[in-house]
Amino acid sequence: MIRTTPFHERTSALNETGLWEHWANHLVATRYQMSDKFEYFAVRNSAGLFDTSPLFKYRVHGPDAERFLAGLLIRDVRTCAVGHGQYTAWCDDRGYVVDDGVVLRHGRDEYSLTAAEASLAYLQSLAAGLDVGIDDVSAEWAILAVQGPRSRDLLTALAPEVGKLGYFDVSAATIGGVPVTVSRTGYTGDLGYEIWAPSDGALAVWDAVWQAGRGRGVIPFGMTALYMARIEAGLLLRDVDFHSSRFAWTDAERATPIELGLAWMVRGIEADDRAFVGRDAIRREVAQRTSRWRLGGLMVDWRDYDRIYRAAGLIPPKDHTPIQDEYYVYDDELNQLGFATSQMYSPALQRHIALARVPLDRTPGSRVKLELGVNHRYEYFDAEVTRLPLFNPPRRTA
């Protein structure tokens, strides 16, 4: 049976389209109104509300909580002070990514960890012998993401402590009379926050935020707008940008953190005294330079794009709808170099962009060709390899 989230009573009233998607067996709006692009602009120009509740959430607690997480997560969680969080990933012992998520440290021995897919058995299997509790609290918590340039003003009006939160900081607060946890996190690459509310208080929190946002251009946004924002921000999506090594059939499906552009997470791994899962493999990858490719951005050459479509008798489309499917990337001789995992026309960047796996020698600034169908045949578009994120406003971390 498909389930609904604790916000459903509100989100269903606001969803004018009748369009829903399934996310972790929950209904989530594809879009709330006829224009998903307008929802995207709310995120980039005012603030948007997103129901992130279906995310898998785990409570990790007990005297060995830090030790457990330090042995699991590739970023050193010991450097994460109480009241902070980290975007992180975890690997198998061959150094391939199992999943990514956000860990929040609420107290010395009290953490929460999010995951894209169900992970309890896996987490528990790594906790053997440690004095740590791992509970699946997915259903206990609703998460309301408030994302966009006005999110800070909006939430500060409700809970002044939010105004002081730095990037990836966490704070307890009360919103709508409900004790909540607010973290300065999100999946849009913009200034934004996520409010963790107990499920039975979710509606009160929603109502308080909704009320505070009135007259400020605040609207809910659905999955399409979220995907648009995440592609611009170069944020990874499991089963699109990578497959969990646990369930991959071949190494071609697997990816290492460095290949996914997360090398910054394992910087200093030579000096890292933690024995976390995958450490040795990652060290070897660094030392022996065995990374196979890198996930980077592509900016399609706009002149080439226009030229090819016009030559085909077509008006060059600029469609913002995210395509999260494989399209192949070539060199000038049409030898395959890699593939794009996701692509779209970015309204903010005014360019066609993609996330793509490209060989290591295709460093930022070098050129590749992206294969796209035009008039029912493949054409090859010049594109420039760029660093991620493609869109990164200063307000995101300021």
Next chain:
Amino acid sequence: MATTNGTARDGRARKGDARPDRRAAHDRGRDARRPWDAIVIGGGHNGLTNAAYLAKAGLRTLVLERRPIVGGAAITEELRPGFWFTTFSYALSLLRPDIIQELELVKHGFFPILMPTTFCPMENGDYLLFGMDHQENVQEIARHSRHDADAYDAFNHDIARVCQAIKPLLDAAPPDIFSDDPEELVALASLGQRFRGLDKKVLHDAVRLLTGSAADFLDDYFESDILKGYLASSSIIGTKVGPYSQGSGLVLLYHFIGEHDGEFGAWAFHKRGNGGFTQVLARAAEAFGVEIRLESPVERVITRDGRATGVALADGTEYHAPIVVSALDPRRTFLELVEPRELPTDLVETIRRFRFQGTSAKVNFALDGYPRYPALGDRTDQYRGFTNIGPSMEYLERAFDDAKYGWFSKRPYLDTAIQSTVDPDMAPPGKAVMSCFVQYAPYHLRESDWDTEREHLGDTVQATIESFFPGFGDLVLQREIRTPLDIERTVGLSEGNIFAGEFLAPQMYFFRPAPGWSNYRTPIDGYYQCGSGTHPGGCVMGAPGKLAAQRILRDRDRGRGSGERGERDGVRGESPAAAAART
């Protein structure tokens, strides 16, 4: 003079905080002594675009703007604390996409926001509301006419095909059909080639639109008054024609050629309005090395032996450069900045005949909340784009009737937008700003003048809105009225014509602004034109600025100034290096 980018930039100790709008006139003495490669008169969007392209090509370029703010008619002003008004120009559509890329505008803050709805109230209380969903729009049209539902698709497809065919003409200078220059003949031949390859229907539709009336064209497709009224509204904007006038088809086509994110006929609202856009443009221009001087009104172009050598400001300050570009309208460019005596008589006559006759006005409102449209109850999502008050072609034509006889419309056509719905930073929370384009408001009033009639116009507009939105008047916190006379006085556009000259066939393409002078040159060597009075014309398009820059740079490489004189002097054919040495 062939300074590299590097030297040009190094030569200027620019401070990070030296924003153009804060630079004072006391810089003038220093500027005047500097060797400039090019001086652009007027810091509107075309002047800035032109200067940016020139600087990008390595020319030390100075922009002289009369007002304390760049942007020309594309400005946004905070007329009441927290309320930002797009004083004149109010949305983007025709801006050439290549300019966005070539001038790297995104890097400097270019941010066009989608306007997802178009709302057309009707006099009987009903409405036509378009959104972003095609099928929903089809149903909405069917509510008014089942016949028109799929006719709308046919219309859009037909007109998009015409746009596809015509659009390249906006992105290239017209060939000079009066010249023997082989390059121009090649350009003319390729233009002929382009039209030879066109589908018969597309070419015929194009000619019907370019020469005929919007009403004739729309009547072929539709029966619904509200749909035709909405579409025909685009056929009169900024122009002294009614939808039944020959020539309105051209204006309609121009508005459909505009695009946003690849969609013909779509409009966007730039962050902080069109003033936000011109600020972006100014930043981009400065990044390429352009210097912008505000409060620097140019009085005349200095010439010597038929050649432009610089400009003189009203206070007598002189700046010297071998290239002088006027971004002002044709009347100012040819009749005011230079001595008409220096120009060929036929050109002077053509420019004197050039029709401006501004016919539109703006009334901008600060509102205490959103207007209520009774049929939609408390809904406000219909205000996320334009609200078009022009419910039938007859309504528009009757509005035009008043203008024909020298008065403003008793029931004007209004193109309104509550811009704070799209960009909440334009007004305080819960409040709103509303831009309201008004037509017809002819520059020449019969037996009165605009200083006398300004408030009457405001009252007429407000009463018209009130008739569709009862209670509107109670929301008005402040009202700003900008008549054609105000447009002329403030922005400098002659007779307040928003396109710097009417969009009429005899004033377009080969003939804009005058036969033989559609190539951005003037008869004075080194003196060029880049304003909306040149091809392809007005709207925040930027194309005149860019195409003029291309012309200037090509002339410079070919070693000639402008006009025919260079050829007569035998300068033509000189190598770029020699040209550089000479200048």
